[in-house]
Amino acid sequence: MPPVIDPDLCSRCGQCVDICSEDVFFGSDEGEVPTVTYPLECIHFSGCVYECPDEAITLRIPLPMLLVYRPTSTGQ
């Protein structure tokens, strides 16, 4: 579920619902913590993360999208 909203931090302003062009928060109720209705449609560019005035959103990158890199010789 890409955007993860911390309900304790969220002030329910609806900014994320307003700005998401893919409308992954479609159907969220005004004045409530937004619902991530269509997580598969998230495009992971962090618009909601940086627009959130409460810093209540983090982006969980789905496993198929993990960046592939070469560990150092010590395995770090």
Next chain:
Amino acid sequence: MTEEVIEADVLCVGGGIAGLMAAIRAGESGATVVVVEKGNARYSGCGRSGNDHFEAYIPEVHGPDIDGFIEELLKTAKGEILLGRNIFQTQFARAFGIVKLWDEWGIPMKYQGGWEFAGHSFPGRTMTHIKYEGRFQKEVLIKQAKDRGVVILDRVMVVDLLRQGDRVIGALGVHTREEKILLFKAKAVILATGKCSRLYPSLTPGWMFNDPHGGVQSGDGRAMAYRAGVELQNVEMPQRHIGPKYFVKFGQASWIGVVKDPQGEPAGDFVQKPDRRHGDMILEVNKLIAEEYHAAGKGPLYMDCTDISEEDYEYMMHWMEHEGNISLLDHMREEGIDIRRHPIEFSTYPLRAGGLIVANEKAETNLEGLYSAGDESYGDISAAATFGWIAGENAALASQETKSCDIEVERAKIDEMGNSIEQLRMRSQGPDWMETNIALQQVMSDYAGMVRNEALLEQGLNHLKRIREKARGELIARNTHELWRCLEVINLLEIGELLFLMALDRKETRGLHRRPDFPETDPMLDKAHVVHLIDGTPRIEWRSYQGGE
């Protein structure tokens, strides 16, 4: 569904860079302007989260020879763009003016007080791209548009153009959150829609929206243009990009590293150590290199930035942020991935649809009152901004000499759309948009992929027609969100079918259109391959590029 009519002199479809620039210019020319955006204009289009390269010809830097500048540019990946020379001449005669405007408006186009050139250029040759800080560019452009009285309507998907004779008189659309049809009455319409994502599978086939263009860019503009009789060009010519593996992002030219194989050998001979001026141009010369290394058992291929200086590291991070790669940077931080220690695997990305809406140097299409700019005709930031500006200027001028028409002449088309939408919403059983999209991607990838021949293309076309027919009668939309996704997929199916028809007609191998049954490139076909709808039938023909060449 309720209907609402909105009137404007100039209607801009799409609120990306081109759409906003068109709106700003039309607005300051005295026209009433409405921008219709499917998502939210602040975060729509390829510039949504930023960009950092803007190609511009600056006489005091490059000297008086604009044609020499263009020649140099066409040696880079830009050379893949099949357009007439006059299009580039128009762009570079005006792009620097746009650079200065943007800087004035508050998009920082200078770095440390001067023009900073880096990336997309070969060592020792003319530098063509200015680095600029574009992270907040959309915010700035929206403010400029609003200052000129432009109205921006978010959450409306324009579905079709309205015509009277050969003239475009408006458009019709649906609200993405309300059960509402919107009818637009306009003296001029500018298509500034996006690319065509989701036609082919993404690098992560189970994760369809892992796409640098975003999911909303579903070829709506070219599909509606085609249905209205506008000419499309080279729809069958595929494109591919290269970039970080699995976390799909554009911006390869912002990386400062050397592309290397697992033994640490550079894959190209442009740079031996990280170079902030040029990056590694091997990625621009051959975007298939990662796939080729993999297939030859020589992979994986890495973007190796481990020799980067601390100063260049800061420089790269600064520009990656402006290029719109902030989520990638956050991901690396969270995962403990540090480019100073860890080579990053790069992958050739899957096929993407190419093609464009034919527009001349004035951004005019073949239909009176219809203009096209940006990714649908000729993308990249500089081209989108410049031709958006030109489209807005010409549309505003034309609107002064035009009377608005009664859109009721298109009542039959409006009602037909209303009925189709009602059917999508009424059905309770059937494939939804995603199931249909998966079926489409499968057939595109298997039958119009990297290998094409007549038998494959014919088989694929037949199969696609079956999918399309079923979608026509069975597609379901459980709410307004699924409704616009359905309408997107209907557009993608249209483009997919056209792609097959044009790929069958291009009996040669050229670029990434590979036909083992016609293995040679036919010099006689170095032309625009154009399709348009005449009396309900696609007509395909060969023509010189716009402006001739």
